[in-house]
Amino acid sequence: MLDEYSALIKTGTWELVPRPTGVNIVNCMWLFKHKFKSNGDLERHKARLVCDGRSQEVSVDCDETFSPVVKPATIRTVLSLVMAKKWSIHQLDVKNVFLHGDLQETLYMHQPPRDCGDPYTLLFATFAGKVCTRDYRAHAGMDSCKPAATPVDTKSKLSADAGPPFRDLTLYRSLAGTLQYLTFTRPDIAYAVQQVCLFMHDPRESHYDALKRIMRYVQGTIDHGLHLYPSASHRLITYTDADRGGCPDTRRSTSGYCCFLGDNLVSWSSKRQHTLSK
Known part of the structure; x- marks a missing residue:
């Protein structure tokens, strides 16, 4: 200080x-x-x-x-180019x-x-002015939780009024925020985390169950992460998709995309659309 x-x-x-x-x-x-x-x-x-x-x-x-x-996508892009060009890279902590x-x-x-x-x-x-997964599991009392095979239940959608309100708003927001940070290197949970973050203003028990499922999935995939490799191609390729009216409350769609620089994934997102399409 x-x-x-x-x-x-x-x-x-x-x-x-x-x-x-x-x-x-x-x-x-x-x-x-x-x-x-x-x-x-x-x-x-x-x-x-x-x-x-x-x-x-x-x-x-x-x-x-x-x-x-700096945006995480910028860092991944630079690292991908460094590997492809075989440049030296150094880290500076200011x-x-x-x-x-x-x-x-x-x-x-x-x-x-x-x-x-x-x-x-x-x-x-x-104006001058590696998430430790064991920590948040301990915070949620899930140190020895049973791993889940997938991060989200694809057969049902979360609703804003599904079930009674969750008892601890601070705990829900803290865990959801931690999972958001984890998505910087875990694109496989981006959609699931985006879904539970939609209800941080008024979480329900069912939303917390969905959040715990993500943590159980991370528990079983603790060694997973984003890998970058030297790539001969520098082509920028993007894939995108959306569900149609997937939100049961607003009927809005959720869009997602992933962007590759050569063979390396450098950017991705999952976000609910602002407008309603007919």
């Missing part, structure tokens, strides 16, 4: 000003996280100071949001990263918790 704070001060992320009146002052918080090595061992502790977006006001101190991270760009709005934020007590506010002139 001290390293993070020192880096923010060194880069001049903000300007300390007296607290103004009549303006919206955004809250902030410290986020703490463990970074693990590929074998599951703890590598280091991480701390990040972030704005609490819930306290921002649209058109006052924000207009749009964005995610300043401890502190800042985005520099001019803000059109004036943004005020409360000081970090370590400096509470001083009547000053931070003025931002510029």
Whole structure:
């Protein structure tokens, strides 16, 4: 936490000003996280100071949001080309990263918790700012669950009002989010995960049963993953399909696609369509 704070001060992320009146002052918080090595061992502790977006006001101190991270498909494409060209590749882990760009709005934020007590506010002139499956199985109490042969029941569709509400909304969202992260290297569960994520706002017992089925499938396929190989072809080939009115509630279709660069799968998606076709 001290390293993070020192880096923010060194880069001049903000300007300390007296607290103004009549303006919206955004809250902030410290986020703490463990970074693990590929074998599951703890590598280091991480701390990040972030704005609490819930306290921002649209058109006052924000207009749009964005995610300043590289897309997984870009990484897979680069790795596929590296293997085909037999280039060398190196990994760089950056401890502190800042985005520099001019803000059109004036943004005020409360000081970090370590400096509470001083009547000053931070003025931002510029904006600087292998999933361990055993962990989530333990979180769900499924350490020794029986593996499932498939991630989803193809004979029935999930409905928004199927069964009683699930008792623990936080648990459902946490496990669904973890499975979403796992789809970065597991395209075989993309459709199943997309289906259970449709109901994170109001999950039912049947939705949680479907979520547990995905975890049971992962339990039996723990050694599965995405493999990239040297490919002589650089052709970009995409396959796509959709069910017709597959959603029992809205009759909307779910589309899916997978994109190959040569022999390597680099991008895929499963998503419910926004419009209803007749």
